Amino acid sequence: MKKLMLLLLLVSTIYVQAQQSYVTEKDITYYADSLTKKDTYIAKQCTLDIYYPKGTKNFATIVWFHGGGITGGHKEIPKELTDKGYAVIGVGYRLSPKVTAPAYIEDAAAAVAWVFQNIDSYGGSNQQIFVSGHSAGGYLGMMITLDKKYLGKYGIDANRIAALIPFSGQAITHFTVRKERGVKDVQPIIDSYAPLYHVRADAPPMLLITGDREMELLGRYEENAYLWRMMKLAGHQRTTLYELQGFDHGGMALPAFPLLLKEVTAIRKELLKKE
Numbered sequence: 001m002k003k004l005m006l007l008l009l010l011v012s013t014i015y016v017q018a019q020q021s022y023v024t025e026k027d028i029t030y031y032a033d034s035l036t037k038k039d040t041y042i043a044k045q046c047t048l049d050i051y052y053p054k055g056t057k058n059f060a061t062i063v064w065f066h067g068g069g070i071t072g073g074h075k076e077i078p079k080e081l082t083d084k085g086y087a088v089i090g091v092g093y094r095l096s097p098k099v100t101a102p103a104y105i106e107d108a109a110a111a112v113a114w115v116f117q118n119i120d121s122y123g124g125s126n127q128q129i130f131v132s133g134h135s136a137g138g139y140l141g142m143m144i145t146l147d148k149k150y151l152g153k154y155g156i157d158a159n160r161i162a163a164l165i166p167f168s169g170q171a172i173t174h175f176t177v178r179k180e181r182g183v184k185d186v187q188p189i190i191d192s193y194a195p196l197y198h199v200r201a202d203a204p205p206m207l208l209i210t211g212d213r214e215m216e217l218l219g220r221y222e223e224n225a226y227l228w229r230m231m232k233l234a235g236h237q238r239t240t241l242y243e244l245q246g247f248d249h250g251g252m253a254l255p256a257f258p259l260l261l262k263e264v265t266a267i268r269k270e271l272l273k274k275e
Helices: 002-019 040-045 102-124 136-146 177-181 218-235 255-275
Strands: 022-029 047-053 059-065 089-092 122-133 163-165 206-211 239-244
Touching: 040 136, 040 239, 047 059, 047 102, 059 102, 059 136, 089 102, 102 122, 102 136, 122 136, 122 255, 136 163, 163 255, 206 255, 218 239, 239 255
Parallel strands: 059 089, 059 122, 122 163, 163 206, 206 239
Antiparallel strands: 022 047, 047 089
16 A cells, blocks of 8 residues: 555656746747748748657647837747746747738747647647737737737638737737838827727637826727726627726736736636536
8 A cells, every 4th residue: 555655656656747847949830831931031030939748648738928009129038938837939920120020920920820720739739729919929929819800811710719818918009010001109090900899799708907098108098998898788798808007008918928828727627617
């Protein structure tokens, strides 16, 4: 009996250690070689880093798009999301003014399509893919989730995304898209490049998080509040809005990460019950 207990303890310990062992692979191209060989900028920018739990099966994946106004920034794996039992994928994408809309949105879709097509080879579940990001990254995630044509290009239904969790994403047409057209950042536009334009009842669960409305960038809280209201009126049952009072646009990410992880855990439990 004692030997059996020791064996079980040993197996349990090995399992826990395996759970705590993570691997990072960097600079994986998510476009086909035929395209990257033709375009050096795509080859340079359109790569992703994947951080995942080694020896674990059926884990969830958080796809993270960095911020920077679509004019700067670089792919990143936020340390606040590491060592939590999930894979985290940091995505790089092309930037304005070297490219214009919809190039960077198409990049975001190509990266998420790569995750759907490849995460199972790492041990992850393609039924548990969560899309998130800060600021411009939040906007890109919102666009490819709500406008189904971007992922549809790869034969992927955007509704397969487990949840969309943008941090201070722009709900109207992004100010960089407007700048590309010579429009001022204080002139709001809602067209096909606005997540608000694609409000629909059947979208995946959405958790919208912004900073304090009086400290945020431009009208970021109000945009998200309008998106929340329109989703609700359209019949969507799982849109939630958080305003992190006392935090500005840059500072709101830190207190938002626990909300992201809590949402991933909750939805993952729901998905596992259905399997």
